[in-house]
Amino acid sequence: VIRKVLVANRGEIAVRIFHTLREMGIRTVAAYTDPDARALHIKVADESHLIASYLDADAIVGAALTAGADAIHPGYGFLSESPSLPAACEKAGIVFIGPSTETIRVMGDKLESKTKMQAAGVPVVPVWSAKPPSDAYPVLIKAVGGGGGKGMRLVDKSADLDSAMKAAAREAAAAFGDNRVFIEKYIPKPRHIEFQILGDAHGNVVHVFERECSIQRRHQKIIEETPSTAMTPHLRAAMGAAAVTAAGTVGYRGAGTVEFILDEAGRFYFLEMNTRLQVEHPVTEMTTGLDLVREQIRIAEGEHLSVRQEDLRQTGHALECRIYAEVPEEKFRPATGPVAVYRPPSGPGIRLDSGIEEGSLIGIHFDPILAKLIAWAPTREAAIQRMQRALGEFVILGVQNNIEFLRRVISTEAFAAGALDTQFLDRHPDVFRSPFTQVPPAVLLAASLALDGAKSIQAPMTTLQFKDVWSAGEWRNT
Amino acid sequence: VEKHVIGRELHWESSIGNHAVHIEAANDHGTISIDGEASPFQILDRRPHGMHLSFGGKHYEIYVLREGRVCTVWFEGAMYRLVQSEREQAAHTAGSSGASEVRAPMAGKVLRVEVRVDSNVAEHETLVILESMKMETSIQATRAGHITELRVKPGDVVDMGDLLAVIE
Numbered sequence: 001v002i003r004k005v006l007v008a009n010r011g012e013i014a015v016r017i018f019h020t021l022r023e024m025g026i027r028t029v030a031a032y033t034d035p036d037a038r039a040l041h042i043k044v045a046d047e048s049h050l051i052a053s054y055l056d057a058d059a060i061v062g063a064a065l066t067a068g069a070d071a072i073h074p075g076y077g078f079l080s081e082s083p084s085l086p087a088a089c090e091k092a093g094i095v096f097i098g099p100s101t102e103t104i105r106v107m108g109d110k111l112e113s114k115t116k117m118q119a120a121g122v123p124v125v126p127v128w129s130a131k132p133p134s135d136a137y138p139v140l141i142k143a144v145g146g147g148g149g150k151g152m153r154l155v156d157k158s159a160d161l162d163s164a165m166k167a168a169a170r171e172a173a174a175a176f177g178d179n180r181v182f183i184e185k186y187i188p189k190p191r192h193i194e195f196q197i198l199g200d201a202h203g204n205v206v207h208v209f210e211r212e213c214s215i216q217r218r219h220q221k222i223i224e225e226t227p228s229t230a231m232t233p234h235l236r237a238a239m240g241a242a243a244v245t246a247a248g249t250v251g252y253r254g255a256g257t258v259e260f261i262l263d264e265a266g267r268f269y270f271l272e273m274n275t276r277l278q279v280e281h282p283v284t285e286m287t288t289g290l291d292l293v294r295e296q297i298r299i300a301e302g303e304h305l306s307v308r309q310e311d312l313r314q315t316g317h318a319l320e321c322r323i324y325a326e327v328p329e330e331k332f333r334p335a336t337g338p339v340a341v342y343r344p345p346s347g348p349g350i351r352l353d354s355g356i357e358e359g360s361l362i363g364i365h366f367d368p369i370l371a372k373l374i375a376w377a378p379t380r381e382a383a384i385q386r387m388q389r390a391l392g393e394f395v396i397l398g399v400q401n402n403i404e405f406l407r408r409v410i411s412t413e414a415f416a417a418g419a420l421d422t423q424f425l426d427r428h429p430d431v432f433r434s435p436f437t438q439v440p441p442a443v444l445l446a447a448s449l450a451l452d453g454a455k456s457i458q459a460p461m462t463t464l465q466f467k468d469v470w471s472a473g474e475w476r477n478t
Numbered sequence: 479v480e481k482h483v484i485g486r487e488l489h490w491e492s493s494i495g496n497h498a499v500h501i502e503a504a505n506d507h508g509t510i511s512i513d514g515e516a517s518p519f520q521i522l523d524r525r526p527h528g529m530h531l532s533f534g535g536k537h538y539e540i541y542v543l544r545e546g547r548v549c550t551v552w553f554e555g556a557m558y559r560l561v562q563s564e565r566e567q568a569a570h571t572a573g574s575s576g577a578s579e580v581r582a583p584m585a586g587k588v589l590r591v592e593v594r595v596d597s598n599v600a601e602h603e604t605l606v607i608l609e610s611m612k613m614e615t616s617i618q619a620t621r622a623g624h625i626t627e628l629r630v631k632p633g634d635v636v637d638m639g640d641l642l643a644v645i646e
Contacts, residue, residue, distance in 0.1 A: 341527045341541050341552070392555030397527060397543040404556055439495050439558055442538045445510050445519055446529060447549040447560045448488055448501045450542035451639065 002071045002095060002301055006031060006064040007045070008085065009075030010054065011355030012371055013277070014041035017073050020293040029067040031060055035365045040357050057084040061092045071095035071300060073293075077367065080276040081108050081146070097300045099199075099254045099275045106250055107273040111144050111182050117270045120249040122242050125261065125269040126185040134158055138186040141168040145178030147272060149219025154186060189421040190261040191230050192216065193268070195243035196284045196292070198307075199252035200299050206309045207240040207258075208284050208292075214420040215409065217332050222402070223409060224280035225319045226287055229380070229418025230262055239268055246273060255281075255296045279372070282351060283318035286376040317380040319387050321406045323396070325368040328405040329432055334368045337361075340398030345390035349376040349383075362399045370401065380418070384410055405431065484508070489563040496563070526585055526637065544639060546583075578620050580605060580643045588634040589614060595628045599645065606630060606642050619645055 004027035007014045018028045018041070030045035033053060042048040049063035057079055064072050072089055074080035074097070083105045086096040098104070107113045114124045132139050141164055143151030151172030153164040165181060173179035196208035212228035213221040227236075243258035250273075257278045259271040281292050290307070298306060325335045342358040354371035356362070362370065373390055377383035391407040408431045409415060414424070425431065488499040500511040506521040510533075522537065523530035531538045541552040547562040586608035593605050599619045606617040627644035630636060 443551045446540040
């Protein structure tokens with residue numbers, strides 16, 4: 001039985017995992033690095049320990065031992081898909097909440113995993129380790145060591161292959177410490193469809209339906225949903241069975257995700273398996289009632305899955321928007337700054353997994369994800385309307401963000417029609433422009449009043465507001 | 479209750495248009511004239527960075543972050559970036575006979591006041607120390623001159639944009 005868990009992560013995912021741990025009566029331990037000394041995830045945990053880096057497996061296991069934690073949850077990103085953390089856990093006698101070291105290693109090798117899946121009868125995209133046949137173009141170069149678009153290159157003709165391979169290898173080496181790349185057949189207008197998997201230590205594997213993650217920027221997802229508008233009961237059964245086969249082949253234990261691409265003709269191909277909790281897992285939770293973190297912990301405790309395949313049902317529709325500190329209009333440039341105003345939306349069907357609060361400082365050290373806004377409703381149309389409403393109410397001032405952009409994307413006719421693929425944003429350049437051509441009079445009024453700096457007409461302020469103190473001159477800690 | 483009166487001539491620039499604004503207000507009632515068209519308004523509530531306004535027959539919840547001459551405004555789910563034009567600033571300085579106002583760049587508590595009224599200061603000399611977010615910020619003289627007004631004392635809580643001192 002697990003009594004105390006260290007979460008080797010930060011931001012919204014650490015906070016979200018702590019929520020379930022607290023519900024289960026499990027003590028919580030945060031790990032943090034210097035720039036995160038005032039981060040929200042520390043405040044949510046029962047105790048916190050300073051570590052050198054979120055990428056330092058020995059430091060994380062050391063902190064867990066110091067805290068007396070009996071398990072480590074890796075979250076996503078950082079060391080969640082590195083065999084080094086479960087290996088260090090094993091040595092220290094600490095439970096790693098995730099699959100075995102060997103599963104992580106096999107699935108982490110994007111080439112070996114494809115070979116294994118092909119042998120198990122799961123359809124895979126044709127791949128080559130060197131020069132593909134001339135009729136194979138266009139092709140995609142990908143990193144062996146990891147995903148997320150890093151080390152990825154689209155190549156139209158064989159003449160460009162060499163230089164693209166070299167550039168991709170450099171990028172892969174920098175991102176994953178592994179310069180190996182491979183070549184994959186390019187599927188035009190693909191949809192990105194993934195299946196949530198749960199496997200226990202007793203050989204039971206179920207799939208918890210699909211998530212569509214086709215709306216991407218720079219090969220990273222920004223909007224996800226379930227069910228997919230591309231899905232039919234027949235296709236869902238076929239892809240779900242393939243996902244279960246994929247997980248079963250490696251004796252998968254824990255929560256994982258099998259990613260597929262779906263072409264325009266409705267053919268699907270195994271892409272990769274993510275051996276961890278996925279960023280977009282809340283849409284699955286909202287439509288099935290499952291708590292995937294709770295399932296992860298139960299599985300790590302050696303229990304049987306709490307559900308059988310035939311018990312699982314999807315109800316309604318859920319959408320997730322990733323709130324990033326970035327400027328979509330400027331090629332998604334990351335933004336930094338203090339969160340001076342933070343007014344999150346709420347109301348029926350709204351879930352917000354947030355790693356920030358008013359006063360948080362968004363720095364340059366980490367991924368620019370701030371929060372995830374999830375909307376559930378009985379139908380897709382109602383879920384979109386609910387998401388539009390919630391995004392329209394969400395105020396973050398002080399750090400530039402993509403809230404307005406996300407609302408424009410989900411408000412397009414193409415999105416409403418469910419005509420999605422991974423090049424959606426390229427084909428809809430209008431979403432990068434504000435539809436407003438005039439400054440509303442109320443905006444001029446508000447700005448003019450703010451400039452005057454008139455006193456509050458209410459009672460005097462009891463709390464200090466936060467401003468960009470870093471640009472205001474000299475400062476020091478008191 | 480002290481009566482708070484304002485009257486200002488402003489020029490705002492943005493990527494979607496420039497506007498001349500005249501604003502007059504006494505406490506929570508006022509009139510704004512935008513490019514010559516006047517409308518009454520009422521401030522229903524005002525908080526740090528946020529205000530609830532009655533304007534043109536509707537109520538609006540608006541958030542504003544001011545950083546120097548730049549105002550970032552959240553209005554009905556959209557963001558607007560407005561810049562107070564140089565033209566206006568020059569006119570404003572001329573109108574106040576060469577005096578420079580030193581305003582709080584952020585909200586905070588006045589920890590120390592380093593100068594006295596009627597004293598002379600050098601450019602960049604520290605006038606006031608503000609504390610915000612557990613950090614001290616020194617507010618410096620924007621120019622060399624003579625301190626004619628000092629509006630704060632230690633312990634005061636100031637809002638962003640509040641007048642701290644006047645240098646002539």
